[in-house]
Amino acid sequence: MIEIRINGEVRQIDVDPATPLLWVLRENLGLTGTKYGCGIAQCGACTVHLNGAAIRSCITPVSAVLGADVTTIEGVGLNGERHPVQQAWIEEQVPQCGYCQSGQVMSAVALLAANPSPDDAAIDAAMSGNLCRCGMYGRIRRAIKRVSQPVAEPISEPAAVSIYEPSIAGLKEVKHV
Numbered sequence: 001m002i003e004i005r006i007n008g009e010v011r012q013i014d015v016d017p018a019t020p021l022l023w024v025l026r027e028n029l030g031l032t033g034t035k036y037g038c039g040i041a042q043c044g045a046c047t048v049h050l051n052g053a054a055i056r057s058c059i060t061p062v063s064a065v066l067g068a069d070v071t072t073i074e075g076v077g078l079n080g081e082r083h084p085v086q087q088a089w090i091e092e093q094v095p096q097c098g099y100c101q102s103g104q105v106m107s108a109v110a111l112l113a114a115n116p117s118p119d120d121a122a123i124d125a126a127m128s129g130n131l132c133r134c135g136m137y138g139r140i141r142r143a144i145k146r147v148s149q150p151v152a153e154p155i156s157e158p159a160a161v162s163i164y165e166p167s168i169a170g171l172k173e174v175k176h177v
């Protein structure tokens with residue numbers, strides 16, 4: 001018997017430790033939100049979090065997650081509410097056929113947790129392993145930007161101000177900063 005922690009709950013399962021985590025999620029635990037796409041870490045459909053980092057559950061043996069926190073799309077919301085990324089997905093109407101979507105959301109959530117203000121290059125790098133046959137890449141990027149925190153503007157130095165003060169010799173220039 002193996003014990004794993006999924007979405008904050010400890011679950012016991014009777015499987016071979018070499019079984020891919022994806023099979024355990026879908027077949028043993030009924031968490032079918034995580035999808036099987038390629039089975040060889042090429043499409044991202046099976047993405048879940050291991051201690052907050054995005055991993056491909058199709059190539060991760062269940063023995064590799066013992067003692068760790070696994071989060072799936074079913075557990076990514078906060079206190080029963082949609083995660084802000086899920087809300088942004090709805091607002092940007094990202095899902096089309098929907099097959100890739102749970103993996104996309106899980107990768108986006110992991111990206112924003114690590115980098116709350118990703119630029120286009122950071123978004124592309126983090127999301128490049130998640131394929132979308134419906135080609136929703138533009139909407140995915142827009143949805144991520146909806147949740148991104150604005151980058152703080154650098155505080156600019158006040159410009160020096162010249163004023164003239166009277167002196168014995170006449171007016172003298174004084175710079176005030």
Ligand code: FES
Nearest residue numbers: 037038039044058
């Ligand atoms: S099913 Fe895991 S990356 Fe495609």
Ligand code: FES
Nearest residue numbers: 097098132133134
């Ligand atoms: S929404 Fe169809 S594959 Fe991405």
